[in-house]
Amino acid sequence: MDSYTYRSNGLAALLATSAVFLGLQLYLNFPLTRILDKGLPIMSASIITAVVLSIGLYVKAIRTKAMRSEYGQTGSHVIDLFAGAETNARIGPLDIKTAVIRASLISAIIYNSLLIYREAQGKELDQISINVALAAALQIIYCLDFVVFESTLLSSFTVNHDGTGLWLILYSALFPFWITLIPKYLFLSKSAHNVWVASAAGLLFTIGYLIHRISNYQKAAFKRNSSSVSSADVIHSRSSSLFKGGLWGKVRHPNYLGALLVYTSWVLLALGSAPLHWIPFAILIAVVIEVLVQVSRVETRCQDRHASAWNVYSSQVKQRLIPKVF
DSSP: OOOOOOOOOOOHHHHHHHHHHHHHHHEEEEEEEGGGHHHHHHHHHHHHHHHHHHHHHHHHHHHHHHOOOOSOOOOHHHHHHHHSSOSSHHHHHHHHEHHHHHHHHHHHHHHHHHHHHHHTOOOGGGOOOOOOHHHHHHHHHHHHHHHTTHHHHTTHHHHSSOOHHHHHHHHHHHHHHHHHHHHHHHHHTTTOOOOOHHHHHHHHHHHHHHHHHHHHHHHHHHHOOOGGGGGGGGEEEEEEEEEGGGGGGSSHHHHHHHHHHHHHHHHHHHHHHOOHHHHHHHHHHHHHHHHHHHHHHHHHHHHHHHHHHHHHHHHHHSSSSSSSTO
């Protein structure tokens, strides 16, 4: 596998982007909340950009014979375009995959911030919807985690193995729009204050976020310096080693469990605070399917790469996501 150098400057990019938006508001008197009303044209432009960029990267990969993605070498132009011909497609020093993921996260943070601003605009504190503000704030916290701890993202399955194709780029382009459907739905439905639902959603989010953050920290620490980990928490084989300590000794994919709980907390907030609608259900179903598919892909990859070590790990940690259940 090729070795690349990355700059983990996601937080700097977020601060710079925020400064630009604040400058537009303060010095040019540009109504930033108008962006919230232009969701469809902005999303359409994002889709077109994603398709054009994907095609451009695929053509570049063919011309430079840079067909390095294990998922994008089927010989079918449609499948290879969709999966991505290169794992880490670059234009000069710019890594396209990490750039689009970063842009996606920053866009979601900006969008949610504008939603909170619109909800609070011209209102007294007791008039602001707790549900809208909480849903948007929780999404900001979750997205901000990936921006602040961007270095841990570089060891993820997505960055290291997924191709930079239409699927990944289009998913990143649409992420800020579908993830913010819940706070926007709560805003448009004018949901009443519900402290109990908000408290339950906040608690579930906190549990999920802590599982997500701790598991990612533990795995990153192991990859950064495996000698710092107790030998009892490592499964060794002839060519590889696997970490089985901490939360990774409870379930095989605690990071995905944490993410699933986080998304569920947002859905709970929507279902318990506003009239029943298909949007929260659709989001939850989509997230569950996405997590299950990703778990399957990661396990297949681990079986191929780690073989005997993975077999030992699977026999010791039997549950994939939920202790004593699945």
